[in-house]
Amino acid sequence: DVVMTQTPLSLSVTPGQPASISCKSSQSPLHSDGRTYLYWYLQKPGQPPQLLIYEVSNRFSGVPDRFSGSGSGRDFTLKISRVEAVDVGVYYCMQTLQPITFGQGTRLDIK
Amino acid sequence: QVQLVQSGAEVKKPGASVKVSCKASGYSFINYGISWVRQAPGQGLEWMGWISAYNGNTNYAQKFQGRVTMTTDTSTSTAYMELRSLRSDDTAVYYCARVHYRKLDYWGQGTLVTVSS
Numbered sequence: 001d002v003v004m005t006q007t008p009l010s011l012s013v014t015p016g017q018p019a020s021i022s023c024k025s026s027q028s029p030l031h032s033d034g035r036t037y038l039y040w041y042l043q044k045p046g047q048p049p050q051l052l053i054y055e056v057s058n059r060f061s062g063v064p065d066r067f068s069g070s071g072s073g074r075d076f077t078l079k080i081s082r083v084e085a086v087d088v089g090v091y092y093c094m095q096t097l098q099p100i101t102f103g104q105g106t107r108l109d110i111k
Numbered sequence: 112q113v114q115l116v117q118s119g120a121e122v123k124k125p126g127a128s129v130k131v132s133c134k135a136s137g138y139s140f141i142n143y144g145i146s147w148v149r150q151a152p153g154q155g156l157e158w159m160g161w162i163s164a165y166n167g168n169t170n171y172a173q174k175f176q177g178r179v180t181m182t183t184d185t186s187t188s189t190a191y192m193e194l195r196s197l198r199s200d201d202t203a204v205y206y207c208a209r210v211h212y213r214k215l216d217y218w219g220q221g222t223l224v225t226v227s228s
Contacts, residue, residue: 094156096215102158105155
C-alpha cells in the first residue's frame with residue numbers, strides 16, 4: 001500500500017499568516033492515464049472531511065482561493081496564504097491509486 | 112444540492128453485525144460510486160472499500176475482505192455497508208462518500224458504531 005507521510009503533525013498559526021503542509025507518498029500517485037490522484041481534505045471539529053483540493057492543484061467548488069495545492073512525483077504541498085479562524089481542524093492528504101490511503105493528518109490551530 | 116444522510120448511531124456486542132445506510136439525494140445516484148471510510152476515536156481516516164451504484168461492482172480493502180459487504184438499492188438511492196464479526200477495535204465513526212472520477216467529493220455526516228460487551 002502507498003504510505004502517505006505528512007509534516008508537520010501540528011502547527012499553530014497567527015491569523016493572517018501563511019501555513020504550509022507537506023505530504024510525501026511512498027509511491028507516486030501518478031496514474032497511467034496521466035492524472036495524479038492526490039487530494040487534500042479538511043476535517044473541522046465534529047464534522048466529516050471536506051474536499052479542498054483534487055488532483056494536486058484543483059480547488060473544489062466553493063473552496064476559497066487562499067488554499068492552493070502543488071507538487072509532483074512523491075512530494076506535495078498544501079498552502080494557506082492567509083490563515084483564518086475557520087481554517088482550524090485536521091488536514092489530510094489522500095491518494096486514490098488502489099487501495100486508497102490517507103496521511104496521518106496535520107492539526108492546525110490558531111495562536 | 113448533493114446530500115448523503117446516514118443512519119443513526121449503533122451499539123453492538125462483540126461478534127455481532129452492523130449495517131449502516133447512506134441515503135443520497137441531489138444527484139443521479141447510479142452515475143457515481145460510494146466509498147466507505149472509518150475513523151476510530153481520536154484517530155485518522157481508513158478507507159474500507161468502494162461500490163459502483165451503476166453495476167454493483169465492489170472493491171474492498173484487503174483488511175476487511177470477508178467481513179464487509181457493500182450494497183446499493185437504486186430504487187431508493189441508498190448505499191449500505193455491513194460489517195460482521197465485530198470487535199472492540201471496530202468502534203469508529205463510519206462515513207460514506209460519493210466517488211466522482213476517483214475523488215471522494217461529498218461525505219455523509221457519519222455514523223458512530225460502538226462495539227462493547
